[in-house]
Amino acid sequence: MWVDYLIYVFLGIGLTFNGLGAVGLLRFPDVYTRLHAATKTTTFGSIFTSLGVITFGIAQLYLTGNVPEDLPLITHTIIAVACLILTNPVSAHAVARAAHRSGVRPVKAVVDKLAEVRKK
Amino acid sequence: MTFAFAFLAYLLLTAGSGTSLIYWSIPEFVAGVFFSLAVAAVTRNFLCRSRNFRMLNPVRWFYFIIYGFGPFFIAMAKANLDVAYRVITGRIRPGIVKIDPGLKTDFGLTFLANSITLTPGTLSVDVDEDHNYLYVHWIRVKEGEEKKEFADTKLVCGSFPEWARRVAD
Numbered sequence: 001m002w003v004d005y006l007i008y009v010f011l012g013i014g015l016t017f018n019g020l021g022a023v024g025l026l027r028f029p030d031v032y033t034r035l036h037a038a039t040k041t042t043t044f045g046s047i048f049t050s051l052g053v054i055t056f057g058i059a060q061l062y063l064t065g066n067v068p069e070d071l072p073l074i075t076h077t078i079i080a081v082a083c084l085i086l087t088n089p090v091s092a093h094a095v096a097r098a099a100h101r102s103g104v105r106p107v108k109a110v111v112d113k114l115a116e117v118r119k120k
Numbered sequence: 121m122t123f124a125f126a127f128l129a130y131l132l133l134t135a136g137s138g139t140s141l142i143y144w145s146i147p148e149f150v151a152g153v154f155f156s157l158a159v160a161a162v163t164r165n166f167l168c169r170s171r172n173f174r175m176l177n178p179v180r181w182f183y184f185i186i187y188g189f190g191p192f193f194i195a196m197a198k199a200n201l202d203v204a205y206r207v208i209t210g211r212i213r214p215g216i217v218k219i220d221p222g223l224k225t226d227f228g229l230t231f232l233a234n235s236i237t238l239t240p241g242t243l244s245v246d247v248d249e250d251h252n253y254l255y256v257h258w259i260r261v262k263e264g265e266e267k268k269e270f271a272d273t274k275l276v277c278g279s280f281p282e283w284a285r286r287v288a289d
Contacts, residue, residue, distance in 0.1 A: 017200060024207035032243060032257045033214055037207055040240035044200045089237035089244075096245045096257060100216075 003059040007052045014048030017041045031099045039092040043084060050081045127156035187283045195280075196239050203240040206259065216245060216257050221281040223252055232284040 024037025057074040060066070144152075206212055223229050229252055233244040236256060243257040 017204070020204045020207050024203070027207060028212070030214075032245075033212060033259055035243060036203060036240055036259050040238065040243075041200055041203055041207075043238065044196060044240070085238065086234075089234040092237050093233065093244055096243055100245050 001059075003055065007055050007059075010048050010052035010055060014045040014050075014052065017045035017048065019045075021045065031104055032096060035092050035096055039088055043088045046084055047081055050077050050084075053077045126159045127152055183283070191283065192235060192280075199240045199242075203259065206241075213260050214257065216255055218248075219254050219256055221252065221254060221284070223281065223284060228284050229254070232280055235280045235284065 018041070021037050021041035024041065025034050028034045028037055054074055054077050057070050057077065061070040061074070064070070221229070221232055223232060229247065233247065233254060236242045236244045236254070241259045244254050245257050246255040247253070248255070
């Protein structure tokens with residue numbers, strides 16, 4: 001059925017971005033650039049894998065009409081995505097701020113306005 | 121306030137438990153009321169204390185939904201492809217720049233900072249609470265931007281500040 005292929009496409013996009021996030025974690029030089037790869041691309045990938053689950057739930061709900069099993073699947077996945085989107089930037093920001101406070105400087109940086117402010 | 125939100129969250133989590141009240145069963149409903157009251161009583165002194173109810177305006181919620189599915193998602197997809205390209209080629213030019221978004225409230229600034237951080241390629245590192253400036257780690261600083269005092273907000277985060285003003289300020 002065509003919904004299956006849609007789910008495969010979502011899962012493929014999501015896993016591609018998650019994999020790229022892992023590769024970026026290994027390739028980038030310092031903590032800030034690694035945070036870019038490790039937190040943001042994986043969020044995007046996880047949104048797409050969750051979208052696959054939601055699509056599956058909606059298709060099941062439409063085909064079988066089994067509300068007690070399929071409706072919680074959809075709502076819980078949506079809530080999981082919402083929590084992911086809310087907490088992910090906060091944790092990334094916390095790690096970056098802690099790193100900068102403890103004196104980790106960005107490698108190969110062309111400009112660092114924050115360090116200039118701190119010196120004053 | 122807290123009671124309403126807790127009850128709503130409980131109803132969302134238990135949707136599909138029965139059929140007596142549309143999708144909910146009566147025992148779940150009663151338990152939801154009970155637990156929401158308990159949570160509201162415990163967190164009374166910590167949550168939802170602001171007397172400013174501007175976030176209950178449905179127009180802001182409408183803008184928020186439009187923003188989440190429209191410009192924000194497109195910007196996020198574009199930036200993801202950009203970072204994917206940089207992961208493969210390793211062509212980066214990182215730096216921490218300062219931007220002046222021109223927002224007044226704490227919530228608006230939080231909203232903008234979260235949007236910036238969620239978009240790959242930019243990461244908000246710190247905030248200047250006196251002037252509401254944001255310090256953003258940018259993975260690809262454009263030529264010439266590092267010499268200015270404030271980087272061009274349009275280049276860093278596109279139209280996010282205007283949306284943050286509409287939704288949260």
